[in-house]
Amino acid sequence: MSASVAAQPQRVVRRRRRWGPVIAGVALSAVVVVYLLPLLLAVGMSLKTSAELVQQPLAWPTRLTFDNYASVFAQMNYWRMVGNTVLITLASTILVSLIAPLAAYPLARVPSRWTNAVYLLFVAGLTIPFFMLMIPVQLLMKALGLINTYAGVILLYTTLNLPLAVFFYTSFIRTIPRELEEAAAIDGCTPVQTFWHIVLPMLQPVTGTLAMFVTLSVWNDFLLPLVFLYSPDSRTIMVSVASFIGMYGFNPASLFPAAVLASLPLLLFFFFLQRQIIAGVAAGAVKG
Numbered sequence: 001m002s003a004s005v006a007a008q009p010q011r012v013v014r015r016r017r018r019w020g021p022v023i024a025g026v027a028l029s030a031v032v033v034v035y036l037l038p039l040l041l042a043v044g045m046s047l048k049t050s051a052e053l054v055q056q057p058l059a060w061p062t063r064l065t066f067d068n069y070a071s072v073f074a075q076m077n078y079w080r081m082v083g084n085t086v087l088i089t090l091a092s093t094i095l096v097s098l099i100a101p102l103a104a105y106p107l108a109r110v111p112s113r114w115t116n117a118v119y120l121l122f123v124a125g126l127t128i129p130f131f132m133l134m135i136p137v138q139l140l141m142k143a144l145g146l147i148n149t150y151a152g153v154i155l156l157y158t159t160l161n162l163p164l165a166v167f168f169y170t171s172f173i174r175t176i177p178r179e180l181e182e183a184a185a186i187d188g189c190t191p192v193q194t195f196w197h198i199v200l201p202m203l204q205p206v207t208g209t210l211a212m213f214v215t216l217s218v219w220n221d222f223l224l225p226l227v228f229l230y231s232p233d234s235r236t237i238m239v240s241v242a243s244f245i246g247m248y249g250f251n252p253a254s255l256f257p258a259a260v261l262a263s264l265p266l267l268l269f270f271f272f273l274q275r276q277i278i279a280g281v282a283a284g285a286v287k288g
Contacts, residue, residue, distance in 0.1 A: 039263075046256035053252050072257040076240045077233075082265055085236040088150060088225075089218045092157035093211050096165050099158065100210070101203055104169030105195055109181075119170060125163030134227065141228060148230045156224055161214050172206045173199065219266050237262045 045053060046068060048061045072078075107119045130137075137156070138147075146152030176199065184194040225236040235243075241258045244250060 042256050042259055045252060046260050048253070050251070050253045057252075068253050068257040069261070072244075072254050072261065075244075075254070076237075076258060076261070078261060080233060081235055081237045081240045084150070084234060085219060085238075086265070088153055088157065088236060089215055091150075091154045092161065092218050093214045095154065095158040096161045096214050097207050097211055100162055100165035100169050101173075101195075101200060101207075103162070104166050104173055105199060107166070108170045108173035109178075119166075122163045122166045122170075126167065130160065130223070138227065147228060148234065150234065153224055153228050156228065157214075157218050157221075161217070165210055165214075168206055168210055169203065172203060176202055215269075216266075237265075 041058070044060050045057065047064045047066070048056075049063075049065055049067075052061060103122075107115050107122075141147050141152050141156075144152075146155065180198055181194050184198050189197065220238060221236075222238045222242060225239045226242075229235060229239070241255070241262045244255045244258050
C-alpha cells in the first residue's frame, strides 16, 4: 500500500513531462496563427478583384490576380519610396548605435552628481510623448532649414531613440566587470582604447536588439515623415500607403496590395537575418 502511494507522485511527474511539450507546442502554434492570420488575410485580399472583395471579403480568392499589384506598384513609385525609407531607417539606426554607447559609457563608469543628473534626463525623455514636442520641434527645424530634408528626419529619429538606447546601454555596461578595464589600463590602454577594444565588442548583443527595435519603429512610423517631409518624392513607404485612404473611404483593391508591398522589404530583411537577430537577442538575455 505504501509503495503504491509513493509511486503516485512519480506517475504525475511522468505525465507532466509527457504532456508538457505537447501543451507548449499547441500554445505556440496558436500564438503563431494569431500573429500570422492578419498577414494571410491581407495577402488573400490583395489577390482578389474588386467585385470579389465586395462579395466575399474574408474568403480566400477563387482566382489569383496580380493586376492590383501592378497598378499599385506604379502609383506608389515603389522603388523610390523604399529607397527613401531604407535611407532614413539605416542612417537613424547607425547613428543611434554609434552615439548611444559613447554617451552611456561615462554615465555607467563615472559616478558623480552630474552623470546621475544626465542619466535621469535621458530616462525622463522616455516619458515625454512626441505630440507635446511636435510644434516646438517643427519651429526649430524650420529655423534650422531642416524641414523637408532627409537629414532633418534622420536627426529627429536619432534624437527620439537616444533616451531608450542610452538607458539600455548604461544598464548593460554596468554589468560588465570593471576588472577587464583595469587590466587593459595596466597594459597601457587609454580610456578610448579600452572602450573601443574591450567594452564596445561586448555590447554587440544589446546593439543587435536595439538596432532591431529602432529599425521597426522607424520603418513603421507614419507621423514624422508626414509632418516633416512635404515633397511627394521624399515620402516614406508608410506615408505612401496612407495616401490610398481617402477622406470618405478607401479602395481595398489598392490598399491591401500597398500594405503588403510596404511590409515585404522588412519581412525579407528579418527572414534572411533571423539567425543573427535571434542570436543577438538570446545573448543579451543571457548576459542580463
